Amino acid sequence: MFNPLLGNLSKLKQEDLDNKIVELTKKYYIAMKLGNGSAAQQIAINLDAFKTELQQRQYRSLKEVNKNNQDNNLDNLINVD
Numbered sequence: 001m002f003n004p005l006l007g008n009l010s011k012l013k014q015e016d017l018d019n020k021i022v023e024l025t026k027k028y029y030i031a032m033k034l035g036n037g038s039a040a041q042q043i044a045i046n047l048d049a050f051k052t053e054l055q056q057r058q059y060r061s062l063k064e065v066n067k068n069n070q071d072n073n074l075d076n077l078i079n080v081d
Helices: 014-033 037-071
Strands: none
Touching (some): 014 037
């Protein structure tokens, strides 16, 4: 589910994104301990949005690393006669 009040998460720095995930996780567990399920559900929705952004960034980074590794293939350097 998407929360329009979160804004564009792709503009956040990596450190800010990580800090927000930690902060929301703590708030989620506090809400659950206090028995406030509706607040915990709203926090979980926002937490999922931040985690999805983190996963997308990790995917893009991994894709870039794989692309660079394909460009630096060692097969051409090995001469087997």
